[in-house]
């Protein structure tokens with residue numbers, strides 16, 4: 001194992017707070033409103049902002065709620081309310097028959113046979129970034145979240161829509177950031193029962209961001225419908241996809257919402273997985289050396305090729321462990337639709353059940369030395385020895401992330417291309433604070449410095 005790291009969980013104040021203070025914490029950083037017991041107990045029952053809320057941490061309870069009894073839960077209203085204005089009613093935000101149709105139509109699109117075809121686009125974008133970095137001076141400062149946003153966005157545009165066309169990439173980046181900033185207000189206002197028209201700081205900016213995203217994707221759909229052209233991208237697959245049971249397809253609004261959902265759900269999350277990975281590698285040079293040896297062995301010292309990505313098994317373990325220490329999606333939320341018992345606790349309709357992924361990944365009974373970064377935890381034997389649902393970066397059950405395979409390939413392709421050319425160092429003494437905004441980002445960004453490898 002590497003040396004013990006100084007990456008403690010964020011300070012959690014037990015939730016005996018008044019409504020106003022809880023609300024303030026929810027807007028600032030919802031992880032601060034989690035009860036302290038989420039890091040040590042099988043579950044914690046709390047009463048937050050007028051709602052019974054159960055935080056579940058025991059993997060058996062996670063299995064019950066997300067897998068076995070998944071039909072008895074829906075995504076919680078505050079989550080839907082915060083995501084729908086930008087993502088529309090695609091697969092991530094739908095429920096019931098609508099969700100089933102979207103999932104059945106989309107699932108084949110994300111099968112390995114299709115996703116593997118996207119690896120060359122992942123490699124090309126990574127090489128472009130490698131070449132840009134090669135022009136920067138030794139020790140150049142880089143905001144790594146921003147850099148990873150750029151490369152993952154190139155990849156998502158290429159694989160979803162066959163390129164950027166006339167898309168204003170900077171405007172899309174700002175749109176996504178404005179929208180994410182609005183989500184914690186939406187969540188807090190929804191928890192208070194405030195109507196959807198309630199104003200809050202940044203609301204119209206985030207609405208304009210959503211309008212722009214819808215506009216660019218609609219334009220592409222119309223172009224393809226008119227030309228009948230098909231390309232090696234997700235949009236073409238979606239235009240032709242049919243429900244295997246009924247033969248039903250999706251209309252243009254549904255396709256638009258699902259493309260935006262994939263951009264929204266896939267771009268920011270993968271960016272953060274990579275951001276945290278670079279930070280952890282910078283702090284753990286022995287692990288970084290092992291990654292470099294693996295890459296050199298697989299590539300023979302040449303540039304990584306698409307067909308070699310799957311062979312980088314240790315690099316993949318590094319990404320998996322990084323997503324344990326810093327899961328890009330730190331919590332999933334559900335609301336029950338019926339009376340049932342979870343871990344002996346009576347749950348009634350509309351009660352919240354929270355799965356605090358970050359806390360489960362740092363739970364003292366599930367992970368020895370939970371704050372230590374150790375990719376050996378993802379060696380095949382170690383994985384087999386653990387409860388499957390003690391590790392949940394992609395959720396679990398029928399609503400598990402549809403882009404899981406895509407994201408892992410992408411992260412490994414990017415690391416495998418960038419790392420042999422460049423080393424990134426963390427600013428001395430810098431310890432990032434994880435902050436929850438649907439995704440878990442470093443509150444202060446991730447300032448690093450670029451060094452060329454000799």
Ligand code: HEM
Nearest residue numbers: 092262265266269270273329332394395399401402403407
């Ligand atoms: C490291 C990167 C990623 C992480 C950590 C991540 C995480 C997650 C999680 C935790 C969920 C479940 C949410 C819930 O149960 O409430 C989810 C769902 C989803 N993800 Fe990802 N994701 C990643 C990348 C991607 C990519 C690349 C795509 C698409 C290209 C994608 C598309 C989706 C979609 C469409 C859903 C909704 C599935 C459904 O409700 O049936 N994700 N993701």
